[in-house]
Every structure is written in C-alpha cells, then in structure tokens.
Amino acid sequence: MGYTREVYQEAEEKMERRRIYNEQQLEKRRNLLFQRSPRAEQITYELAHTSILAARAVFEGAEAKTEIAKLKLQNQSLQKELKEILSKFGFPDNYLEEWHKCEKCGDTGNIDGKMCTCMKTLLRETAYERLNRISPLSLSDFDDFSLDYYSKIPVAEGRPSPYEMMSRVLAFCRKYAYDFSVASHSMIFQGGPGLGKTHLSLAIAKNAIDKGYGVIYVSAPAILSKLENERFSGKSNTENTEQIIMECDLLIIDDLGTEFTTKFSVSAIYNIINSRTIASKPTIISTNLSIAELQEKYSIRTISRIIGMLDRVEFVGSDIRQQKRRERKTVRNYNG
Numbered sequence: 001m002g003y004t005r006e007v008y009q010e011a012e013e014k015m016e017r018r019r020i021y022n023e024q025q026l027e028k029r030r031n032l033l034f035q036r037s038p039r040a041e042q043i044t045y046e047l048a049h050t051s052i053l054a055a056r057a058v059f060e061g062a063e064a065k066t067e068i069a070k071l072k073l074q075n076q077s078l079q080k081e082l083k084e085i086l087s088k089f090g091f092p093d094n095y096l097e098e099w100h101k102c103e104k105c106g107d108t109g110n111i112d113g114k115m116c117t118c119m120k121t122l123l124r125e126t127a128y129e130r131l132n133r134i135s136p137l138s139l140s141d142f143d144d145f146s147l148d149y150y151s152k153i154p155v156a157e158g159r160p161s162p163y164e165m166m167s168r169v170l171a172f173c174r175k176y177a178y179d180f181s182v183a184s185h186s187m188i189f190q191g192g193p194g195l196g197k198t199h200l201s202l203a204i205a206k207n208a209i210d211k212g213y214g215v216i217y218v219s220a221p222a223i224l225s226k227l228e229n230e231r232f233s234g235k236s237n238t239e240n241t242e243q244i245i246m247e248c249d250l251l252i253i254d255d256l257g258t259e260f261t262t263k264f265s266v267s268a269i270y271n272i273i274n275s276r277t278i279a280s281k282p283t284i285i286s287t288n289l290s291i292a293e294l295q296e297k298y299s300i301r302t303i304s305r306i307i308g309m310l311d312r313v314e315f316v317g318s319d320i321r322q323q324k325r326r327e328r329k330t331v332r333n334y335n336g
C-alpha cells in the first residue's frame, strides 16, 4: 500500500531513533562491563588490534599464512577469555554486540534492497497514528468506568435499573475486548450523550492495540470531512485514508450523526460499514441519536441496512458529564 511522503519520513525517523537507541544501549553495556572488569576492556582493544594486523598481513604477503594462523589462534583465545568474563557476570554471549528490535534487518528496515516486514509494520502504525490524531480522542480503561453514576431505580415497573443494564453493558464490552479478534462482530453503541459510549469504545480500542491489532478511532465529522476533501481535491491517491480505514483491524467511529450530512457523507458511511462487513472486519459506531433520528438524517432504507449489519448495544442513564459538573460545583460551594 502506498503512503504519503510524510508517513515515510516519520517512519524513517522512528527507525533512525531505534538505531541511535541501540548504539546508546551498547555503549552503556560496555561501560558497565569495563567498570567491573578492566581486563574485558583490554581484551576488546586487543581483539580490534589483531584484526587490523590480520588485514595488514594479507596485504604485505610475507609469510602471510603462518602470520594469519597465529593471529587466528590468538584471537580465539581472547574471544574465549572474554566469553568467560561475560558469563562470570551473568551477561549473555552477545552482550558486546548491538541488540536489535528486528534481528532480520538489524533495524535498517531493508534486507538486500527489499523493505523488511518491520518497516512495513512501522509505516502502517505511523499512518494509523496520524489518522488517529485528527480526532482528539484519548484511550481509556475499563477500570476507570464507574457504575456509581447509574441509578439503581428501575425506569419502569418490571424493567431493570440503569445500574443493572449498564453493569451488563460493561461486562459485555470487557468480554468483547478480551476475546477481540478480526472475526469479532460489529456493533453500534446507542444512547444519549454522556453515558459512557466513547469511554467503553476507547477501552476496547486500547485492549485491541495492546494485543497488537491495528486500530483507528475517529469522530464521524473528522473522518467524513477528511474523506470528502481527499475525494474532491484529487489527493486520494497519495493520502489513502479510505484504504487505511477499510484495511485496519478495528475501526471505531465516534459520534455518528453529529457530522454535517451530505449525499457524500451518507454514502461514505454506508460504504465503509458495508465493505468492512463483506471483508469480515469489525467496526464499532457510537451515536447519540435514536433510530428514528438516524432515519430522519440518513433515510430509512440506508439506516435499516446499516443497523442490519451491526449488533445494537443500548446505553441508559442520565448524563454523567453533567452529574460530574454538578458534583464539582457542589464541592466548590461547600468549600466556600
């Protein structure tokens, strides 16, 4: 897949930082060892010296064979001694070599002129990060989700309380995140504002990222306007946002319905969900709107087709953000 020049540049910089880090770590290890064992420092110096001598002997040609054989023996015995020192301190044999994040390419990003898989992964991650930056959403945890804000009083006779219902939603989302795979089903989180939809979808995102999946979380207005810009400015070939959001392992679209609805945005939303469903890739959508409000915004046919592809998860209760604001006010008043 093609990426923009900025993505390549950012990924190259990250790779460069990896190499610098490797060098610094090696320097640290060397210093630590040489502090403990001056003999190890001496051996390292002698080893470097013998290889220079070996190179010189070849060029001079005079009795080169015997000379090289002698140096080889010398070299072997030094290596052996160094190994023994390392093992005495409990250090591994490769302690004085550079350690790489990717052993295949030694963190160069290339193998015989071909791009290494680690560089491909880095490019993909970088493209995702850049896309995730367009919506100001930060990842959250399940543990920070408090059920205290949900009433234990049933909304109607014989119906469960918001507290009970949200306990189930929380457990369901935890399990979804725990079992998450590219085969997970798609969902729509529905309910009024401030009921924790964004919180739980970002907690799922965090878990999926921790498991190594490529996750994109964006707000509907941000992603739709980006797609629209790319489509109509003819930049779609370089930016590739559409392809990136189609290919990611989990796509989270927050706040569906708050975007400015155009013919383009309606068909874009439908296409995203439809293409990802066909490719069996999970999508999570959250919206403050009811089915009737969605139908009004997008058309009954589009919404029923979209809803048909998603499992509905209902969020209930009263706006937590407002409750928290009220609490803060009360505390302030109480404190004078």
Ligand SMILES: [Zn+2]
Pocket: 102, 103, 104, 105, 106, 107, 108, 109, 110, 116, 117, 118, 119
């Ligand atoms: Zn590599």
